[in-house]
Amino acid sequence: MIMRILVVGDFLKTSGMTRYIFNVIGRIHASDFQVDALSISGKDECKGQVKKMGWGFYCVQAANNNLLRHLVQSFIFFKKHAKDYDVIHFNESALWNFLPIIFAHLFGAKRIILNSHNTYFATEGSKKLYVVLEIMHRIGKWLVAHVVAQNIAVSEEAARWMFTRKTINRHEYKIIVNGIELEKFAYNKEQRFKIRKSLKINEDTFLFGNVGIFNARKNQLRLLEIFNELVKRNLDVKLVLVGDGPIKEAIVAKISELRLADKVVMTGLINNTNEYYQAMDGVIMPSLNEGLSTVLLEAQTSGLQFILSEGLPLGNHIDLLVHEVPLSESNRVWADVVEHNMNREKREVFGSIMQKKGFDVELSAKELYQTYLEER
Structure with a gap:
């Protein structure tokens, strides 16, 4: 039946x-x-x-x-x-x-x-x-x-x-x-090279990302202010924003206001988000609230450093990769935490770790x- x-x-x-x-x-x-x-x-x-x-x-x-x-x-x-x-x-x-x-x-x-x-x-x-x-x-x-x-x-x-x-x-x-599809999001060096080449980003550049709908809850405007603090420190960094949404125009205006046009890439809606994770080195997510973020799971599978708002659900996360910062802290403090965690772990191992954690x-x-x- x-x-x-x-x-x-x-x-x-x-x-x-x-x-x-x-x-x-x-x-x-x-x-x-x-x-x-x-x-x-x-x-x-x-x-x-x-x-x-x-x-x-x-x-x-x-x-x-x-x-x-x-x-x-x-x-x-x-x-x-x-x-x-x-x-x-x-x-x-x-x-x-x-x-x-x-x-x-x-x-x-x-x-x-x-x-x-x-x-x-x-x-x-x-x-x-x-x-x-x-x-x-x-x-x-x-x-x-x-x-x-x-x-x-x-x-x-x-x-x-x-x-x-x-x-x-x-x-x-x-x-x-x-x-999530663990094999799809596990670290892939070939995909990293392909996407970075298409974005014209050098291998030495530390690429941060943010994936999701552009809205007030996801807080991308605050993200740009945090990222601007990193740029002011003359760090070799760039940011890729993957997604679209109601505050897109405000994001574009903020990028212009902070003079970050040469530092920020906006992809729009894409079907190969998994490949963009490979190109990234870290994710910054100052969201106001989340359920259990799919982006958090996908990024950990790819072995990315993940800096997010304190108090968001973490699930059975990987301590080595996930770092919390209170939203009440200044952009400078956020940038301090981000800069402190600008390191590239052996990313190949994290797919199997996430599988053992039940994701x-x-x-x-x-x-x-x-x-x-x-x-x-």
């Missing part, structure tokens, strides 16, 4: 959540599974990739663009389709928008899985908005706890953010990490597969 699964997520090319869905769920090649995707971002930019995987595709208006339309479309969708699925897998950053999960339950969803991907709100806005979101998030946590059959999180921090204290205390959740995507896919089969 074919098991029907609905995967609910943002399905955006720049989204870590979407990368998780494609990397992990996309690896479940079971002949008795039929998967559909529901995009809650209001965009269909991943529709082609979804269809290529053999999945069905649906889309509703984004909640942060038009909440009423989002709720009406979600209500109509689940009224029509909720009973069609054996599992509805909600991938969420927060629970302020909890009604779609309630709709799925009310209209007969057989089994609901809630998957936490973050430790704060992905929505950007004013302090007043965050107060409202926090209240709704707390209400959502309590209500959703009564209808969800299985809780999953990418890290312990993401679990505490999304689930009730009762759920946490009773350990009524499981951690399934953002597994193989095949293991994550196997764990999720078993979760889908529970209570079948």
Whole structure:
């Protein structure tokens, strides 16, 4: 008997959540599974990739663009389709928008899985908005706890953010990490040479990178200020920014303001991020918040020095590579930590280390597969 699964997520090319869905769920090649995707971002930019995987595709208006339309479309969708699925897998950053999960339950969803991907709100806005979101998030946590059959999180921090204290205390959740393709991200000297040559970067130059959506939460404007401190010290350094997003113009303006045009490369959206990791020597990530960053896992697999904000989820990290700095510290202090860790370790060994730590995507896919089969 074919098991029907609905995967609910943002399905955006720049989204870590979407990368998780494609990397992990996309690896479940079971002949008795039929998967559909529901995009809650209001965009269909991943529709082609979804269809290529053999999945069905649906889309509703984004909640942060038009909440009423989002709720009406979600209500109509689940009224029509909720009973069609054996599992509805909600991938969420927060629970302020909890009604779609309630709709799925009310209209007969057989089994609901809630998957936490973050430790704060992905929505950007004013302090007043965050107060409202926090209240709704707390209400959502309590209500959703009564209808969800299985809780999953990418890290312990993401679990505490999304689930009730009762759920946490009773350990009524499981951690399934953002597994990655270890062989793809393991250090490759040939790829390093190729990318550096294309970027016209000398081997002696220490190349820093930052990978992800350009937005306030990822804090690339602060990153440029930190990097500028390194440049002022006459260090042989460059920076590559991989990604795109709503603050791209502000980033370009900041690069111009700091006169870093000859020091910073912007790649836009690319499909070979793994090759760019090989060209890098380190990553600087002063993010305001994260779930368990896929970039952190990928970079460690490539053997990169990784300097990030204190308090972000680290998972089972490699101490030799990962270095925390409080966001409250000055750009000068950040630059001190970065400069102190401008060394190149024997990068070939870290792929196998990450495998031993349990970050193989095949293991994550196997764990999720078993979760889908529970209570079948």
